[in-house]
Amino acid sequence: MRYAYDCISMKKEKKYTLRVRLWVEETNGIFLGLGRVILLENIGKTGSITNAAKEMKMSYRQAWQFVEDMNKQANVPLVEKMLGGKNGGGARLTVAGESAVKSYFKLENKIRKFANKEATKLKF
Amino acid sequence: MRYAYDCISMKKEKKYTLRVRLWVEETNGIFLGLGRVILLENIGKTGSITNAAKEMKMSYRQAWQFVEDMNKQANVPLVEKMLGGKNGGGARLTVAGESAVKSYFKLENKIRKFANKEATKLKF
DNA sequence: AGTCGGTATTCATAATAAAACATACCGTTA
C-alpha cells in the first residue's frame, strides 16, 4: 500500500526519446543527409527541382545548389536535368539517384532500430 | 596488365565516410547532445562552468544556459553549482551527471560501431 | 517568331544563432 503522503515528494518521471541523424561526407563536405535525400525523393515524385522544393518549403535556390553539390560529389550524377522543351524542362533521378535514396533510408532504419533497442537500457 | 588508354575514362572513386549524431530529447526540447555532454565532461574536469566553457571555446553565456536547461530537464540535476566562497564558487557534476556522460558516450560508441559496420556494405 | 515553364545565376534582404560586452550578485578570506 502507499500513503497519499508519498506523493508530496513524487516528481513525474520525464520522458526521453533518442534521436539519430546520419549523413555521408566526402572530402568536399556533406554528400548526403536527410534533407538532401528527401529532396531527391521529391524530385523523383514531382519531376522537377522547382516542385520538389515547393513540396518541402525549401527555396529553389537551395534545392538547386544541393542537387549541384550532390552531382559533383557522386561518382555518377544522382539527378539528370533537362533544359527547355515542352514543359520548360525538368529533372529526374538517375538509377544511381534512386539507389542512393533507397540505400540511405535502409541504412537509417537499420540504425534507428538498433539505436532504439539500445536506448531502452538507458536511464537518466 | 593495363593499357594507358584505360585511364582516359577512369574516374577516381570518391571516398565517403558515414557520420552519426545522436541526442536525447525531452518534451521541452533537447536534453543531451554531444556538445552538452562534452560541456559536462569539462565541468567535471575543471570544476567550473567558466573554465569548462573556455576549454571548448564556448561562451560562458551559452554554457551556463545549457547547464540550466539540462538541470531543468533531468529528473535529478546533473550539475551542482556553488555561489561565492573561497574561489568565487564553481560547479561540479552530480552522480547523475557523471552517469549521464558515461551513458551517452557508451551509447554513442555502440551505435557508431554498428553504423560503421553497416556502412561498409554501402556503395554510392 | 512568340509563349510557356523549368533551369541557371546574381544580388539584396531577412531570420536565426552565437558571441561579446557589461553588470550585479555571492560568500569566503585577508
Next chain:
DNA sequence: TAACGGTATGTTTTATTATGAATACCGACT
C-alpha cells in the same frame, strides 16, 4: 570591509544561413 573569482542575467554585435526577388537562358510547341 574590501578584494577576488565564479555565478547570474540582460543587452548589443557579429556571423552564419536561408530566403526572396530579379533576370537570363533554353528548347518544344503553336
